[in-house]
Amino acid sequence: MTRIKYAIDSKLEFAQHVYDVDFYQKNYREIDGKIFRVSDVGNSLIPTLAYFEENFEDTDSPQNFLMQNESDEAGWTGFTLQSPRAHGVSDYIKLNQCISKNGCDFLENRVEPSDTVVRSGTRSLRTYSVPPSFGVPVAKASLDTELLHYKKGDTVWFSAWYYI
Structure with a gap:
């Protein structure tokens, strides 16, 4: 899918590809029945996960729960902090x-x-986002992983507690 936006003069302008048909082929490899994520740095292969659990109890900063290199066993691979700044x-x-x-430190989100x-413990994950502003219609704070891998027909279970 490709997003198109209208410019002020009513001409179409490319905004963003939302779906890349070749994403899987570019970013994953199957070797001897095992699936690997191709690292963004150095083209090394990182084993994908079928199971992942995180309680944030043993961490005091994002650096402690984010994967820092290919040999790191952290399950989270990144976050998005989209805001006016x-x-x-x-x-x-x-x-x-x-x-x-x-x-560096966070800007807003x-x-x-x-x-x-x-x-049930002593820590949790807190996400915070400022509201969108004029000219910036999206503001978000999210955590993600590109290491979980499931295929069509798999059953996926997800459990989380949220405080809003």
């Missing part, structure tokens, strides 16, 4: 990389461990 894709990718390497509201 980091509204473009390149802006929030740069911010993600800087925060992930512990080189946050994804971080917290002890403010917990369910």
Whole structure:
């Protein structure tokens, strides 16, 4: 799917490819029946996961629960912090990389461990997003992983507790 937006002069302008037909072929490899994610850096292969659990109890910063390199066993591979100060894709990718390497702080939106509201332990994950603004219709704070792998017909179970 390709998104098209209208410019002020009513001409069509390319905005973004939402779906890439070749995404799987570009980013995953199957070797001896096992699926691997192709690393963005160095083309190394990272084993995918069929099971993943995280309680955020043993972490005090995003660097502790984000995968930092191919040998890291963390299950989370990134986050998106889109906001008025980091509204473009390149802006929030740069911010993600800087925060992930512990080189800078959050601008507005946050994804971080917290002890403010917990369910059964001493920590939880807190995400915070400022509201969208004029000219920036989307603001979000989300955590993601590209390591979980399921195919058509698989059963996927997901369990989480949210405080809103």
